[in-house]
Amino acid sequence: MESFVPSTSHPLIPRATPSQTGSHRQQGSSLSALLSTLVPVIVVASIAFLIFLLFQKRFDRVYGPRTYLTVLDQEERSPKQSAGFLGWTKEFTGVADEFVLGHSSLDNYLFLRLFKILVVVCFVGCIITWPVLFPVNATGGGGQSGLDILSFANVQNSTRYYAHCLVAWVFLGFVMFVISRESLFFAYLRQAYFLSPFITSQISAKTVLFVDVPKDYRNEDHLRRSFQDVRHVWLVNDPEDLQDLVEERDQAADKLEGAEVKMITQYVKSRNKKGDRGVPEEDRHQNGHAPGIYIDPNDRPTHRLKPLIGKKVDTIQWSREELQRLIPEVAQKQSEQRQKKGKMTSAAFIEFTTVRAAQAAFQQVAHQTPFLLTPKEIGMKPDMVLWKNLGKSWWQVKLFSALCTAFITFLCVFWTIPVAFIGVLTNVNYLTNQLPWLGFIDNIPKSILGVITGLLPTILLSVLMTLVPIICALLAKQFEPTLSAVQLKTQSWYFAFQVIQVFLVTTFSSGAASVVTQIVQNPISAPQLLAKNLPNASNFYISYFVLFGLMTAALQLLSVVPLLMTVILGRILDKTPRKMYNRYVSLAGIGWGSFYPKYTNLGVIALAYSCIAPLVLGFATVGFGLLYLAFRYNVLFTLGTQVDTKGRAYARALQQLTIGIYLAEVCLIGLFAIGSSGSGSSVGPLILMIIFAVGTVIWHWQLRSAMSKHVTSLPSDLLAEEYRGSDDEEKSYPNGRSHNNPKKVDSGSSSGDDYQVPRSADPPTPPGGFIGTLKSFLLPSRFASAAVISKHILSPHLANSVRPYTQQEREDAYLHPALTAETPIIWLARDNYGLSKQEVHACQREVGKGMEVSDEDAWIDEKGKVQWNERELRKAPIYEEEVRY
Structure with missing residues (x-):
């Protein structure tokens, strides 16, 4: 299920007189739409899950390739799946998420963690908001019915807005703490992970990509003079023909x-x-x-x-x-070109003797002229490089970036037309009040109308949205230097598109469609009508979080595309041993640029509605829980990693969640402002909410400023005692200083008592139990530091260095593929x-x-x-x- 319809709303508008056209429809269609959407999704999800249980052992290549593929190192394989449903369940629940961190990738581990964090946030949100806001809303006297009595729209007395304001302070403040805590945890985690012997022994950990290298610098001698502790230099050839x-x-x-x-x-x-x-x-x-x-x-x-x-x-x-x-x-x-007889581009890869030297070169200003000899990326693997973009100058990259961003902006505006139409379609029955020629809609059976207003928009928008991340990735590949940078750029563009188109546009268009009759009769009342009806747009999300979570979870477990390729298409298309081999050994990966925005946007929606329709948080908890279970299975047993963003996609997703906080604040400020126009009693909540919004801006600015370097760089205090597992690296230090480190892990060590991040004292053991977990959550600097993570969370597998490189492998590492193919x-x-x-x-x-x-x-x-x-x-x-x- 590639995308979703986020704002199919079924608001209840104020009672109309019996003489109004279509008044019998003004009870809303939420019940019929909910049932019509719920029933087919439950049926399809149940069938998909049953098929998964039947096929799970029959098609090991589809549902458990990581358990047996011999091309994976033994340390990388997932535990062998036990036969039968009970055995599979025991194996699935008995493996910790940290197994993914040590045996799959940092990105896969953090992707799972995002769902866990969203579950925690939404669940705690229920605990904070429900006991206060449910009674306040339910007794608000706003004349709403059904589930709408639990939303802000049912509050008539603006004095009660103080409850919403204070709850928003508490809950949104908690969300801000969680984002800050997770940002800090991510910084500690990447420090421990990227300073482990398994990572630091790789060439990429000590290699920096420099772009816009001046012509007089395009020789090895000049570059060696410009930097210290250089081990190898690869000048990028233009392969021409x-x-x-x-x-x-x-x-x-x-x-x-x-x-x-x-x-x-x-x-x-x-x-x-x-x-x-x-x-x-x-x-x-x-x-x-x-x-x-x-x-x-x-x-x-x-x-x-x-x-x-x-x-x-x-x-x-x-x-x-x-x-x-x-x-x-x-x-x-x-x-000829390996002997540097060909044309050189303006890019160079430089490997340094240590990670510390590489980090120093990556963070320094390398040339007196801005934009020249720019350190672009560190730690990229050769197969992640987009070689055709390395020769582009800085102004070409900036021009491409600006034009592509402008096109995506235009796409957001252009896409508003079909998406808004879909939003109107969700409330098409309300249009019969003002447009008599649509009266035939009133004669449509409720079950069919429910499908038209509930299920059909979901399918239409899903098809419409499938093209967007593809377009974003194609544009990013025109100027970004690596595939990881492409994914991160796609993530930024696609998230903005998701928030604008999939959330805001359809929400407002749906809310406006539901009150179109009243707005036409009394245009002056439009702000008040929209303010009262927009909270009701949460009705769709109340069901959607569970439906989307259930459907996506079932389809993720079923792995429809791999199953079809194995059972049908693979047998038809693969006619040579090579094609069969390549399909068999290749593990699919997650496209972070297209996956993260969809689920981050769901988090934004939950936060935006948290204080005006808190019931959404309960259903969001269930939906995110289902998504976590489905992706956990796939990450453990079926998925590999095609593009490595070094966890930066997760860090970006955390920052993007703050949009949900801002939207929640803006929505409450708008609602309080409208209430204050009729009564001065909401001025107090309005002022308090504005103060909180200003505080949020300050907090966000400080957080981004503090964490910006930690997302891409490693701290000098840890690098000062960098782990060194090879003789060559030790020789680069006079007097063998690396031997003076009592905490240095032997390259062959796999003991859980050893850890890779040196500290002056042994790190504390994370406390157990509920109270211990709470202390670890509240005090990440003490119980989730880099040393603690390195000793108690990282897999012993990461304490082993990779095998030594041959001379040929070292020389060919960052040569253009055309030179080594x-x-x-x-x-x-x-x-x-x-x-x-x-x-x-x-x-x-x-x-x-x-x-x-x-x-x-x-x-x-x-x-x-x-x-x-x-x-x-x-x-x-x-x-x-x-x-x-």
Whole structure:
């Protein structure tokens, strides 16, 4: 479920006289819409969950790949799922979230933590708001009915606004504390995580990307003179036409592999149909004279060089000739550019001897001229780099960024039209009061009308919103240097879009639609009418949080797309051993730029309605709880990490939650202001709320100022005693100072008593029990410091360094992929007739040096289908050990 409709409202408008057109509809349609939406969602969610339980053990690749894939290190695998529902439940609940931190990624762990924090905030919000606001609202005398009597709209006497104001002070103050506490916890967590031996022993931890390098600095000697403790320098080449040649070579190899496998498969099928157990005599020749298996030219795969009108050629022969030409040409150009004979771009990667030196270089001003020799990122892995953007100058990046931001702003405005229409659709029955030609709506059965006003808008907006994060990511890829930066930019844009379009526009349009008759009859009363009816727009969220949580949880567990790819599409599309292997070993990841904004916006909605419709908080607690359980299962058993933001997406989401605080304050200030126009008794709450809003701005500014550096940098006091696990790093310090650190963890240590962040004294053990948990929550500086997290929370797996790099791996780490890309191995499937062996020799003979062909660990079965050895992944010809840069 990609998106949601956040503001389908079913407000109850003031009673109309019997003579009004459509007055029988003015009871509202909340009940019919709720039931019509609830029933199908519960049915679909229940079916999805039952299918999950049935398929969970049958399709291990879909529902538990992390438990057995041998391409993952043993330390990275999730616990093996026990058979049966009870066994699975025990395994699922018995694993702590910290397992994800040590065996998956920091991003995955923090994504789960966001849901836990939202559950805590909403649950505590219920405890704070319900005992006070429910009685105040229910006895407010505003003439509302149903669930609306529990909202602000039912309060007639403005003196009661003091209750809403004081509750807002307490609850929103608690939310501000939680955001501050979590920001501090995140800072401590990333310090402990990124100073663990597992991370600091990686090349990326000590590598900084510099952009806009001046021309006279584009040589290794000059850069070494500009920085201290430099270990390696990679100047980024402009591959010019080399990139195109590499792509042509790889495409030709892919065509050759596909054509060879297709030909072998068809030959085996034809022989099996005839019942032949061996190769017939008429097939034991090739080209009329050489011994071997002869394939009729009509049975050989062909393709056109241009679609429809191009010349038809033999695919195998054409691909061999292309590879014979391209392989030596690519190798020659790679050799030339590796010797720095090619054109250099204005970017460079510099590896330093220590993390401390890298952090110092990342934080310093490197050049006397602004915007030149700018440290752009630290800790990025080579496969996260967008190489085509590294050569863009600072003014090009700023121009692209400004234009793309302007386009997203325009998109927000443009999208208002269809989204507002959907918002009006949720209350279309109210329009019959003023537009008689819509009177046929009154004759529609309530169950069908409930679907039109409840379920249909959800589907329409979901489809409409699917394109938005895709557009945002495509735009960000035009100027951002890394994939992580793309995700963060997408997160910022998409969140703004979510708040404006998915929340505010549809909420106000829906609220306006519900009172359109009264506004037309008395335009002066529009502010008061909207103020009274907008709180009622929370009716949709009261059901939506549970419905969205239930539906999303069920679909996340069911993993519809992976299931379809495994059961149906994968078997149709994957015809070669390579495609089967790649699909089997690849773990899906979460797109942080599109996922975080959706759920952060749900938190914003809960906070915005917390004091004017507190019932929303209870349903939000249930909804976030369901989402947490679903994503927890996926993170533990099915998901990998495709893009690493180093937890910055979580930090940004925390800051974005403050929008919910501001919206709640603005809404209350507006409601108090409208109330004060008719009675002076609401002036007091209005002034108090304005004071609190000013305090919120000051708090937010101070928090951002204090935490800005901690999101991207590591503190010097911890770096001063940086862990060093390799001889090379120790040699960089005179007199072996690293040996003087009594808290240094041995690189082979996996003891839970050791920790990686040195401190002068042992950190305290986090207290247990409810009181202990409360103390840890309230005092993060003492019980959640970097040292405490490092010793008591981080996995022992993180106390081990990565394996030593080979010299070649070090030299190739941050070279442009076009310079290091090797010719793909052609992986064929073996057959019983010997055709695959014949093709292996033919390819090697005709293509020549540089081509490797194999038919090991894949075969054609009796039915003529390609099979491969899933149990021994490391034996596959195309298997390569992952290098942890």
